[in-house]
Amino acid sequence: MPEMIFPTSFYRRDTITVARQLLGQRLVHVVNGQRLSGRIVETEAYLGLNDRACHSFGGRRTTRVESMYLEGGHAYVYLIYGMHYCFNVVTRDTSHPEAVLIRALEPDENIEAQRRNRPVRRDVDLSNGPGKLCRALDVDKRLDGSPLHGPDIFVERTARNFLRESEIIASPRIGVDYAGADALRLLRFSIRNNPYVSR
DNA sequence: TTGCCGATTACCT
DNA sequence: GGTAATCGGCAAC
Numbered sequence: 001m002p003e004m005i006f007p008t009s010f011y012r013r014d015t016i017t018v019a020r021q022l023l024g025q026r027l028v029h030v031v032n033g034q035r036l037s038g039r040i041v042e043t044e045a046y047l048g049l050n051d052r053a054c055h056s057f058g059g060r061r062t063t064r065v066e067s068m069y070l071e072g073g074h075a076y077v078y079l080i081y082g083m084h085y086c087f088n089v090v091t092r093d094t095s096h097p098e099a100v101l102i103r104a105l106e107p108d109e110n111i112e113a114q115r116r117n118r119p120v121r122r123d124v125d126l127s128n129g130p131g132k133l134c135r136a137l138d139v140d141k142r143l144d145g146s147p148l149h150g151p152d153i154f155v156e157r158t159a160r161n162f163l164r165e166s167e168i169i170a171s172p173r174i175g176v177d178y179a180g181a182d183a184l185r186l187l188r189f190s191i192r193n194n195p196y197v198s199r
Numbered sequence: 200t201t202g203c204c205g206a207t208t209a210c211c212t
Numbered sequence: 213g214g215t216a217a218t219c220g221g222c223a224a225c
Binding site: 044046053054055078080081082083084086088101103129130131132173174175176178179 | 204205206207208
């Protein structure tokens with residue numbers, strides 16, 4: 001049970017619940033048969049049509065955001081600032097284009113290979129940001145739209161129980177000041193006192 | 200077609 | 213604290 005890959009049904013639920021329950025789980029990208037992975041320590045929920053911070057706000061449907069309109073349980077990967085990728089898991093169903101952004105990982109398997117992908121002095125800097133973790137795990141646009149039940153990219157359950165309420169910090173999302181009142185909503189979730197959370 | 204800006208990061212003072 | 217890098221989306225022209 002601890003090493004189970006989350007099935008599609010896990011993702012086709014309330015987005016905030018998925019964002020919270022992803023904390024502590026292991027994100028795995030298999031590259032040339034090698035597992036590059038980290039524990040998810042920070043997430044953000046993006047709530048679709050009525051969320052001004054969400055790429056699908058108001059039903060916007062462009063080439064970039066198309067993957068958000070897939071069924072829950074697919075990857076949404078996009079390029080930001082012309083140079084960094086962001087990795088999201090799509091949630092709910094095709095009429096609710098919502099997603100969870102993975103913002104930081106605690107490095108887990110094959111850290112040496114990850115450090116070749118993204119040279120840093122200290123492990124704590126390897127994947128403590130959404131663009132950084134994509135570089136470390138070699139995640140890019142090729143994975144956009146991929147199903148999350150393997151064999152290339154998936155999330156594994158690491159423990160029988162999800163984190164307790166008291167172990168999770170909820171705060172405003174990063175970098176969405178343009179979203180007005182929605183920028184103030186507590187839709188960023190991180191593991192309390194975890195040193196691998198982004199700055 | 201042009202111009203501005205972004206779910207970021209690294210490097211500067 | 214500030215800013216450059218670099219490109220796709222989108223509104224304005």
